[in-house]
Amino acid sequence: MLINKDMKMADVIHLDHHLLHVINRFNIQLGFEDKTVETVCKEYQVNTDFFLEIVNTYHDPSYFPLKNLQRFKPTLLVDYLQKTHHYYLGIKIPEIEQFINQLLLNNKIEPVHSKLLADFFQSYKTELTTHITKEEQRVYPYVKRLEGYLTQSIDKELITKEIKDYSIQEYEQEHDDVEAKLYDLKNIIIKYLPSPTDSSLFNKILHDLFELERDLNNHGRFENLILVPIVEKMEKDLLQKIKKS
Amino acid sequence: MRRLTILMIEQSFIIREGIKTLLSQMNQPFTMEEIDWVVADLPKLLRKTKPNLVFINPVSVVPNALLSRTNDHKILFIGMIHGETELNIISKFDICLDVYSDKQTLSKQIEELIEKNIGSSKEKQNSNLSERETNILKLVALGLTNNDIGEKLFISSQTVMTHRKNITRKLGIKTVSGLTVYAILHKIIKAEEL
Ligand SMILES: [Fe+2]
Ligand SMILES: [Fe+2]
Numbered sequence: 001m002l003i004n005k006d007m008k009m010a011d012v013i014h015l016d017h018h019l020l021h022v023i024n025r026f027n028i029q030l031g032f033e034d035k036t037v038e039t040v041c042k043e044y045q046v047n048t049d050f051f052l053e054i055v056n057t058y059h060d061p062s063y064f065p066l067k068n069l070q071r072f073k074p075t076l077l078v079d080y081l082q083k084t085h086h087y088y089l090g091i092k093i094p095e096i097e098q099f100i101n102q103l104l105l106n107n108k109i110e111p112v113h114s115k116l117l118a119d120f121f122q123s124y125k126t127e128l129t130t131h132i133t134k135e136e137q138r139v140y141p142y143v144k145r146l147e148g149y150l151t152q153s154i155d156k157e158l159i160t161k162e163i164k165d166y167s168i169q170e171y172e173q174e175h176d177d178v179e180a181k182l183y184d185l186k187n188i189i190i191k192y193l194p195s196p197t198d199s200s201l202f203n204k205i206l207h208d209l210f211e212l213e214r215d216l217n218n219h220g221r222f223e224n225l226i227l228v229p230i231v232e233k234m235e236k237d238l239l240q241k242i243k244k245s
Numbered sequence: 246m247r248r249l250t251i252l253m254i255e256q257s258f259i260i261r262e263g264i265k266t267l268l269s270q271m272n273q274p275f276t277m278e279e280i281d282w283v284v285a286d287l288p289k290l291l292r293k294t295k296p297n298l299v300f301i302n303p304v305s306v307v308p309n310a311l312l313s314r315t316n317d318h319k320i321l322f323i324g325m326i327h328g329e330t331e332l333n334i335i336s337k338f339d340i341c342l343d344v345y346s347d348k349q350t351l352s353k354q355i356e357e358l359i360e361k362n363i364g365s366s367k368e369k370q371n372s373n374l375s376e377r378e379t380n381i382l383k384l385v386a387l388g389l390t391n392n393d394i395g396e397k398l399f400i401s402s403q404t405v406m407t408h409r410k411n412i413t414r415k416l417g418i419k420t421v422s423g424l425t426v427y428a429i430l431h432k433i434i435k436a437e438e439l
Contacts, residue, residue, distance in 0.1 A: 001336055002332055002336035004332050004333065004336075052332075062340040062341075062358070063335070063340075063341070065326075065335075065341070066343065066346060066350065067343055067345070067346075112436075116429060116430070116436075120422060120423075120426055123422060180423075181420050181422065181423065183417075183419060184417075184419055184420050184423025184426075185423070187416070187417040187418055187423075188418070191417065192426075192427055192430050192431075193430065194430075
């Protein structure tokens with residue numbers, strides 16, 4: 001079942017509590033009383049349509065209406081993606097790190113094994129951080145600048161140079177997936193580490209890994225299937241505008 | 246690949262043919278029951294045709310028919326959406342295809358949906374690696390490239406690739422660093438060798 005604007009926000013959480021942190025990304029906080037999604041969005045000055053599309057794609061992975069999603073402003077999307085990055089590096093990864101540190105201190109677990117896991121996770125963290133830094137320093141600012149040009153008077157040289165120096169196609173080609181290592185880490189814990197006497201710590205780590213993977217999946221789809229095409233279109237529009245002027 | 250039974254409720258001849266073409270080009274065997282009128286009694290039709298997949302253009306069924314769809318989870322309902330459609334109609338389907346999407350998007354969506362929900366007939370291999378695969382895994386874990394490995398074992402790097410794909414499928418591990426951890430845990434290599 002998909003979420004619509006007339007549902008009560010509280011019911012949305014009951015329906016799928018995994019949406020909690022997605023909702024927080026819009027700076028929406030708990031305490032919804034009986035307000036509908038639309039009312040809450042208005043209160044927090046959030047674009048209701050955009051909000052609905054995001055939570056629905058997250059809630060139901062088979063729902064991904066390309067055309068609907070591609071009509072939103074690039075900056076709206078970029079802001080959301082940036083908030084998601086912040087959630088990964090500022091909240092989720094540190095949380096998993098804490099659990100892994102507890103593993104290292106736990107004397108019931110073979111030190112060789114916890115060390116293997118810890119090293120593997122560190123290398124994953126480095127990979128993810130590099131990936132995100134690149135997007136935040138290079139790609140997202142580029143998108144924002146292009147959107148700015150669309151509303152300003154045309155500066156031919158500046159725009160031509162900008163699109164020549166970097167185009168979204170470059171991003172599309174080198175954009176790698178950051179989920180492979182996570183997938184491996186999950187299987188190493190589920191299938192291959194010798195079973196510990198107490199699984200609870202591993203369960204917590206797994207739970208977090210699954211959640212992070214699901215989130216990254218959704219995030220990656222937005223980057224590849226929505227961000228890339230809308231920026232491509234923006235590039236085309238700008239070049240056309242230059243031709244005409 | 247398993248033969249699929251498909252029920253197609255769509256008035257447009259062109260669209261029905263289009264979906265058939267896509268499925269054929271994906272080498273997906275199927276039998277299709279085509280309905281080009283407005284359906285009033287969907288459950289009856291489902292009992293009669295026993296499909297795995299049902300493609301429905303929402304305007305080709307009376308609105309309430311979708312509500313009363315049987316709760317058979319084995320049947321996958323696919324909405325074929327023409328332009329703007331209300332969310333509450335979209336939400337009746339397991340998945341929706343936009344008929345105006347490009348070919349690549351459509352075939353990818355259909356492929357995913359067949360794989361995920363119907364389950365491909367590819368039998369699940371057990372995770373026992375053959376001797377050759379274990380050897381190759383060891384070399385991968387030690388950091389050798391496909392070319393290095395090919396030269397060492399006198400096989401083409403293409404063959405090495407095939408072995409690696411099989412290893413990944415059997416173990417559920419995709420990356421080199423993941424394979425390395427597996428190899429250490431199973432004493433195929435020692436941590437000091439790295
Ligand atoms: Fe990203
Ligand atoms: Fe990314």
